[in-house]
Amino acid sequence: MSTSVLPQLRIADDLLALLGAVTTEPRPDARLDALTLAVAADLPVLLWGEPGIGKTAALTQLAASLDLPLTTVIASVHEPSDFSGLPIVGDDPAADGVPMAPPDWAVRLVRAGRGLLFLDELSTAPPAVQAALLRVVLERKVGALELPAGIRIVAAANPRSSAADGWELSAPLANRFVHLPWTHDHEVVVRGLGGTWPRATLPRLDHEKLTSAVDFARRAVCGLLAGRPKLVHQMPTSETRRGGAWASPRSWEMTVRLLAFATAAGADRDVVSLLVRGAVGDGPGFELLTSMDRMDLPDPEDLLAHPAVAVLPERGDLRQAALDAVVAAVRARPARARWDAAWTLLVRAVDTGAPDLVVVPATTLATLRRDDWTVPAAIEQLAGMIAVSRTADSAADRVAAGVGR
Incomplete structure (x- = not known):
């Protein structure tokens, strides 16, 4: 048959097939990495x-990349019984009870044994439906049916301000999720519309690191909560914030798991930050991240014992914290040899990093000198730098004062 006489709908189908033919490429994306790690x-x-914004498209691509069958359930168009099950009266309910029959989508998931359950439009589901979803998300049960371990659960929601007839997420349901913000990336959208989208891949877990990863995650979370007991449970007072991530024993347990997976996978800091804050909220999350940074700081006594070959952190904030810890150690146990070693460390810090980081530690260390301690040559090496820094600060203050008038 000539192409000129083909039915127009067949030609339209061919055109649609060409438009739907897309490829994927590896591309750094902290949000996508955080999503796949939480799924893992x-x-x-x-x-x-x-x-x-592309939440549904991202989940469709994720399921295809992970070779998981995707089951989408629009939460807002379902009744509570669609998740809790419909009662089915048998021959002898007094003896056998009344089982709760699950919906067909749950039966298909169980038969497949694996898959990605996508609960869409969660924030437009009324409170009664959200209450029914609690058991699905937490216990992985739909009616009398239990979802197998191979089923992963991802949901999507619109902020109440942009959702038609939206509801705030209930606090019990919100506390069962890892919350990830999903925004568009201009370059990703442009390349995707051109036919190439980022590829979602499961993280590569290093089997040799599993034990140490679990140990690190537990030490990080327990170390923070031991010193900050008020962080164990912090349910927000406002309804809007209760519908997001907040700290509870449940979400801290999720955080331990996420940290263990992130450590075993060698995830970068941006991914870890998204996951931690998505589990326990921004405030407790930032405190944990700061605490984790300090876990990696070198022991100030080790630095003082071998100042000439000491390895200082590369990141400026961590290097500053390490130098401050050294000065604090000298103040706690002053001795001429320790004071000299601290000056050697400050010189090493100037030689291997930003000189301005040593201004405050050097000024504080100078005040710890005893009358019978000879001024070391290291001070001469730092004196000029400190003077220049102070002159620059004074000039900046004068400029700021002039602008303010």
Whole structure:
């Protein structure tokens, strides 16, 4: 048959097939990495984003990349019984009870034994439906049916301000998710519309690191909570914030799992930050991240014992903290040899990093000198730098004062 006489709908189908033929490419994306890592950790994830931002498309691509069958359930168009099950009266309910029959989508998931359950439009589901979803998300049960371990759960929601007839997420349901903000990336959208989208891949877990990863995660979380007991449970007072990530024993347990997976996978700091804050909220999350940074700081006594060959942190904030710890150690146990060693460390810090970081530690260290301690040559090496820094600060203050007038 000539192409000129083909039915127009067949030609339209061919055109649609060409438009749907896309490829994927590896591309650094902290949000996508955080999502796949949380999926690998078998924790429910909730993607927050404006309508049309690509949440559904991202989940479709994720399922295809991970070779998982995707089951989409629009939460807002279902009744509570669609998740809790419909009662089915048998021959002898007094003896056998009344079982709760699950919906067909749950039966298909169980038969497949694996898959990605996508609960869409969660924030437009009324409170009664959200209450029914609690058991699905936490216990992985739909009616009398239990979802197998191979089923991962991801949900999506729009902020109430942009959701039609939206509801705030209930606090019990919100506390069962890892919350990830989902925004568009201009370059990703442009390349995707051109036919190439980022590829989602499961993290590569290093089997040799599993034990140490679990130990690190537990030490990090328990170390913080031991010193900050008020962080164990912090349910927000406002309804809006209760519908997001907040700290509770449940979400801290999720954080331990996420940290263990992130450590075993060698995830970068941006990914870890998204996951931690998505589990326990921004405030407790930032405190944990700061605490984790200090876990990696070198022991000030080790630095003082071998100042000439000491390895200082590369990051400026961590290097500053290490130098401050050295000065604090000398103040706590002053001795001429320790004071001299600290000056050697400050010189090494200037030689291997930003000189301005040693101004405050050097000024403080100078005040610790005893009358019978000879001024070391290291001070002469630092004196000029400190003087220049102070002159620059004074000039900046004068400029700021002039602008303020």
